Amino acid sequence: MxxxxxxxxxxxxxxxxxxxxxxxxxxxxxxxxxxxxxxxxxxxxxxxxxxxxxxxxxxxxxxxxxxxxxxxxxxxxxxIARTFQMIRLFPDMTVLENVMTGGHIHWKTGVFMSGFRLPNVRGEERDARQKAQAILDSMGLGDKANYPATSLPYGQQRLVEISRALASExxxxxxxxxxxxxxxxxxxxxxxxxxxxxxxxxxxxxxxxxxxxxxxxxxxxxxxxxxxxxxxxxxxxxxxxxxxxxxxxxxxxxxxxx
Amino acid sequence: MRYLLRNTNLRIALFLAVIPLFLPENLFPVLCLGAIYSIAALGMSLLLGYAGQISLGHAAFIGIGAYTTAILTTQFNWPVLAAFAAAIFVSSVIAYIIGKPILKTKGFFLALATLGFGEIFFVFTSRTDPVIGGLVGIGGIPYFSIAGYEFSSYVQMHYLYWTILLGLVIYSQNMVNSRSGRAFRAISTDELAASTMGIDVAKYKLRIFVLSAAYAGIAGSLLATYLSMTQPYGFRVDLSIFIVLAVIVGGMGSLWGVVAATVVLTWLKDEQLSQYQEYSALIYGIILLLILIFVPQGLGSLGQRSFQWMKDRLGKAYRYRSNRS
CATH class of the missing domain: 3.40.50.300 (P-loop containing nucleotide triphosphate hydrolases)
Structure with a gap:
């Protein structure tokens, strides 16, 4: 099909x-x-x-x-997700934050509500973090989660881009x-x-x-x-x-x- | 308890709570005005520092907040708190209306478009005499009051303004470290990559523009009750530039750094340089150049960096000693 x-x-x-x-x-x-x-x-x-x-x-x-x-x-x-020929990671974010950004469409908290740390917002954030970490673990980058994304070697940055694309499921x-x-x-x-x-x-x-x-x-x-x-x-x-x-x-x- | 003291917000709150006991009387106006301007600068920090969008017309949103409060309290006898809420609402709605077309432009053109909006606001307020007083403005605005309790002394205002500011800092910190905050940071560095991650770039730009205008509206409303009057000349382009400058001096990604920079710049502006008003653009320009050359990350980064420097030095000395023994 x-x-x-x-x-x-x-x-x-x-x-x-x-x-x-x-x-x-x-x-x-x-x-x-x-x-x-x-x-x-x-x-x-x-x-x-x-x-x-x-x-x-x-x-x-x-x-x-x-x-x-x-x-x-x-x-x-x-x-439909994609990666780029010239790496386009978000440079001022950590590896984990990049992957969490990839999951953007799966979470709901809007701009206004995100300023209040309500229990559902905190729960959503925790889920996003766990999912991103799980993807990084599966790509063998689990221990690099808190590194600045662009500090990694080139090959690993490509894997982070793939992880970020995967995060949108x-x-x-x-x-x-x-x-x-x-x-x-x-x-x-x-x-x-x-x-x-x-x-x-x-x-x-x-x-x-x-x-x-x-x-x-x-x-x-x-x-x-x-x-x-x-x-x-x-x-x-x-x-x-x-x-x-x-x-x-x-x-x-x-x-x-x- | 030790954990609580390590919390930066709490340490700053404690500092601000005790400072009125030690401060000379003549510095209270700087702290009060500094807090008010900091609220607007905080909004600008979200817009410029995190989402990467500039506005050179934010004085107009402060003005809209101030005028809304002034008109509703003096001419319609609204309670101040209701006028305060209305000021936030009106500045947000106007930001929404003008933001839609304006935010299609980028960079330099966005700066020009917002600058134009600021000038339109000035022309409008200075030429509409019967309702909003023209160049003379509106006087006799009551003090801020909540359920009959009036904030009329400097000490009372100090606590009021800094409490509101603290709340907004915490709100902003939460937002920056959330899904929306990541979306803004993504947009600021790479709009194309952000949009292929499912982020609706136009929608998020509009949201942050409206939010930063709401902050400006809060600042404007407080400013009106603090000065008890509003005038078109209070909300011209030099105030817009002052706020952008505060964000750059304080550091694009440092919320408390921006607050500190705003207070220092307020002190400069109102205490040291008040007789050199006509040179303000020149002085701001020099400050801006010096910061961009010597501390491009802003003063907010200095605290962090000096701490790191000391750690490195101490670490080296320690290693040196343990190698010798």
Missing amino acids: SIFRIEQLSKRFSGLTALNAVSFSVENQTIQAIIGPNGAGKTTLFQIISGVLPPTAGSIYYGEEEITRKPPHKICAMG PKLMMLDEPAAGMTPQEGEALAEKIGDIRDSGVTILLVEHDMGLVMEISDQIIVLNYGQVIAEGSPSIIQQDPKVIEAYLGTKDNNAQY
Whole structure:
């Protein structure tokens, strides 16, 4: 059953066509990777799905509901969370506070009431703290909870971003190059974690340049080049596809010119 | 008991409770006015220090609080407490109405838009003679009173203002360390990341703008009863800048630091520099520059930092001695 579907999605930046009539659907509880050379439109696609950029044309469906052009906070509230290619943790907060902020939509206390430490407000705060701590524990960052978020090494900051996205309890999670800047060992551990997240019932859209990681954990792969889908299928099919090999390595003719 | 003494709020409350016994008479006005301005600065600290949004028109909200109190008590004979509540309500409602369009702008443009609002308030109050007295303003505002008990001496006012301020500091501290507080801090550093975390950025900006205007309304209402009169010139841009300056001097993330800075700046403004009124912008500018160059985190960070420095020094000396033996 598909949880998420994109139809004929296009994005033009004045003269440049970043995405050209992209269509695909994502099956529930799978890891779907989106790969392609630099500038293929992967990050643009994430920006549009998460509501940060409006598309030029086309539509996005989540379940049966159309979410095209909804503002980011509404898309998050529907169960779609994301991380960023350039890490965007809140720098003046601790690791734990960052993750608690990720759970924003699950708590109710408004601005006015939050100044009074009423029992229900305190209880809510305690729950938020416990949930955030549990997520950090599961990511192996439990002992870093009270560190300033941006004081951690790069690889761990990526894990905090994933934890923060998890805190909104998403049904669909978009990871934008989660392994960038990680050591090979950290990448291995990350692959395992992403698998665990999928097994816990979350569908994952993954943009990643580390092909080892992509081939290891993906259920389905979509290849973008110049804003168009050029191939789609399981890792073994994608690895054999001549168009994909061409996009990544160039054709013989191209090489001959040099 | 020792735990209670370690609580900063309680220590400050104790200090403020006993200080009238030792203070020379002539410093009471500074403490009273300092407390009133601190209330407005506290609201600005939430808006600017935590949510990262500036307002150069907050004097207008103080003015709205003051004028609401003045009109209701002198012309409609409302009890002061009711006028006080109305002042908070009116300043919040006006902040809500103008905040919706104004908060779509950012940074420099937000500063300009709020500055414009402040000037509109001045023009409005100075040209509407029959109802609110034009440039002469409104006099004869009664003292603050609760159920017939009147706060008419400096000592009584001292306790009244600082009690209200203490309550608002605790309220603000609670808010800062809550879901909403985290949302504001998220917005101040990264609006885009905040919105993808499900935070409705426009809604939260409006909420904090209204809340900070409500603080300003409280300050304005108290100011009207303290001075027993209101005048358009009391709520011009120099007061708006004074409040922003207090937040920067005190430290963006330090509520008590802002209160301390406000009291010191009030003392400077009303006691030391009152005959140099026309140079106030220049003097504020110099203070602002010095702070930004030498203590960019504000004076509120100094207490923490000097403590850390002493700890480091003592730690080093201790390690040195234990290594030798």
